Amino acid sequence: MKRLAFYFDSASCSGCKTCQMACKDKNDLAIGQIWRRVYEVAGGSWKQAGLAWKHDVFAYNLSMSCNHCADPICARNCPTRAIWKREDGIVQINQDLCIGCKYCAWVCPYGAPQFNPEKGVMGKCDLCADYIDEGKNPSCVDACPMRALDFGDYDELLEKHGGSDHIYPLPDNSITEPSLCIKAHKNAGNLNPCVVNVEEVKRAQ
Amino acid sequence: MRNKDWTLVIFTTLTQASVGIILCLTLLNYLGADVGPIVQQGLSLKNPVFLAIAFAGIATLISFLHLGSPSNAPNALNNLSGSWISREILALAIYSLSLLVTMVLGWGDWTHRYLAHLLVLNAISGLALLWMMIRIYVMPTIPPWNSWYTGASFVSTAVCLGLLTFLLLSQAEFVGLDDRAGGFLATFLIAVLVIELLAALFHQRRLNQMDTGFDGPILERGIFYRLFLLRMTMLTVSVLMTAFLFLVSGSFPESGQYLWAYALFFLVLVQEFVGRLLFYSSYFRIGV
Incomplete structure (x- = not known):
């Protein structure tokens, strides 16, 4: 069975958020709805070394949407079966079935499902399934000026990019087995990382 | 919330x-x-x-x-x-x-x-x-709820409100309880309230020690903590009131003490709502 996935190169991402805007534009999302979010991570500090001051300050970005998990906790717990998985691994929401109980948003560790107050149902990234069916790329992938985003079969992406890293602030992969291949920024393993645009990314949930 | x-x-x-x-x-x-x-x-x-x-x-x-x-x-x-x-x-x-x-x-x-x-x-x-x-x-991705406390608080809410409803019905003489049954219910209520008090204290201690991710600490200060203190006070007063009514009358509830009984019911009801409010407010999940 095919397992479509995103690839994200944290080392190349400049944090311009064009992917975020392309997603909003393609899906006609209202204010407050951001299906793809860019997390700005920073950390480090200044340290005195003799008479000099040195720093280990670092920053990197993480562009994140639904990861179309192999074991989607949202679909497992959806009371209406509105969340379902296509043959190619894309996790979709059938809004005609959704009751808008928001339980999927509670449990998803990636904050992917978001409530649409106008429609009264949940919505999330569907990997631009309609574009994929037409043989095109997802809008975020094509919009990225740094070519930091890619998509394809999970195993092929792993092979192409030499495996996948796990970076802050992502949760343990074993919970939902996300279909996400990441190339880590060189400083992603540094101590004391924190998300610096909390207000921006949290408001979307 | x-x-x-x-x-x-x-x-x-x-x-x-x-x-x-x-x-x-x-x-x-x-x-x-x-x-x-x-x-x-x-x-x-x-x-x-x-x-x-x-x-x-x-x-x-x-x-x-x-x-x-x-x-x-x-x-x-x-x-x-x-x-x-x-x-x-x-x-x-x-x-x-x-x-x-x-x-x-x-x-x-x-x-x-x-x-x-x-x-x-x-x-x-x-x-x-x-x-x-x-x-x-009880979900693995929601640490504050993924604990024994969720079950304990839901069961104690059921037992407390069930017992108090009966004591109230008995007070209004809608239900006739003999001394033995009334005494049993009052003792049971005190025990459940004390367990609820201790469970809430242990749970709050656990919440204080949790890593709430990039949200920062939210469970040990501000309105959340003030509501927790209010609930602890109400629980303590509820235990003392139940014990007082039971000990004074010998067989709670005694007729003529209905005002105390209604006050106790209201106090425990509000306390349960505040407790549930705190439960939902403690929500955060792992990940981004």
Whole structure:
């Protein structure tokens, strides 16, 4: 069975958020709805070394949407079966079935499902399934000026990019087995990382 | 607390109060109290079975306000094999139906013969409903809810409100309790309130030590912590009031102490709502 996935190169991402805007534009999302979010991570500090001051300050970005998990906790717990998985691994929401109980948003560790107050149902990234069916790329992938985003079969992406890293602030992969291949920024393993645009990314949930 | 969570506060508290009433009724029957005439009062607030149905009915109606698309509500039963919400809704329907059967049969003369069996059926379906409700919240991705405290708080809410409803009905002389049964209920209530107090303290300690991710600490300061202190105060006063009423009268509740009894009921009810509010407010999940 095919397992479509995103690839994200944290080392190349400049944090311009064009992917975020392309997603909003393609899906006609209202204010407050951001299906793809860019997390700005920073950390480090200044340290005195003799008479000099040195720093280990670092920053990197993480562009994140639904990861179309192999074991989607949202679909497992959806009371209406509105969340379902296509043959190619894309996790979709059938809004005609959704009751808008928001339980999927509670449990998803990636904050992917978001409530649409106008429609009264949940919505999330569907990997631009309609574009994929037409043989095109997802809008975020094509919009990225740094070519930091890619998509394809999970195993092929792993092979192409030499495996996948796990970076802050992502949760343990074993919970939902996300279909996400990441190339880590060189400083992603540094101590004391924190998300610096909390207000921006949290408001979307 | 997120928008519309107040509907869940009311839904869970009222449903658990309903289950608690039935559990107490079954317990009283088991203890030998003559509960037959009580359940034969039909559509009356003196009838604990009717009260339990009313609580469950109001809770169900309020739960619709939580939904973004209430018109799609029948779809909520689509995933019985995987979703605890689907199972909870089915359990609520079975529980309500079993209460209706008990109440309808109570109008006739059949209840006396089958009352013990009917009450056991009601209690089992109520416990099943309580179990489903607990399982909805015990999720590995939500650390503050993924603990023994969720189950303990839901069960203690049911037992506390069930016991107090009976003490209140007894105070109003709608239900006749002898000294032994009244004393048992009061002692049981004190024990549950003390357990609830200790459980809340342990849980708060656990919350304080949790890594809340990039949200930063939210559970040990501000309005959340002030509400927690308010709840602890109310719980302590509730324990002291119950003990005082019981010790003073010897067999709680004594007639003439109804004002104290109503005050106690109100205090515990508010305390349970505040506790549930804190429960939902403590939500955060792992990840981004």
